[in-house]
Amino acid sequence: MFTSDAVSYMLNAERKIKAKCPQTLHVTCIVHGIHRIAEEVKNQFRDVDNFVDNVKKIFLKAPSRVKTFKEMFSALPLPPKPIITRWGTCIKAVCYFQHHYNEVRTVLESFDPRSSVAIRNCRELMDKPELLADINFVAQNFDMIPEII
Secondary structure: OEEEOOOHHHHHHHHHHHHHOOOOOEEEOHHHHHHHHHHHHHHHOHHHHHHHHHHHHHHHOOHHHHHHHHHHOOOOOOOOOOOOOOOOHHHHHHHHHHHHHHHHHHHHHHOOHHHOHHHHHHHHHHOOHHHHHHHHHHHHHHOOHHHHO
């Protein structure tokens, strides 16, 4: 049995394997397909994806910002840091923002927008009324994807 996604180079590899082992059966991994759905969600909701990405940048290498977050909301975990190679982490991050949007917004508004491009980007995105609606839509309709994966 040969399990892979259905990209062309894997299908080419399958043909070469079948030439040597004709009884080989190719099974397309369903998880790859589900991950592609998650990727398409990211592509369709660019503002949400940009918001998640910029929040990650704001806290990634900034201990003073992490400290501010912890001082303002000590019981709240830091925003997740989605990783492209860990499937479903972007959707998990959106679910986090759905539940903690107001708190994250309060923290981000306390930062000087001149200190970081990511802070300015987040501020601009938060000014868009459709951002929270899109976060809610993604979280409500696609929250099962990380669990399925």
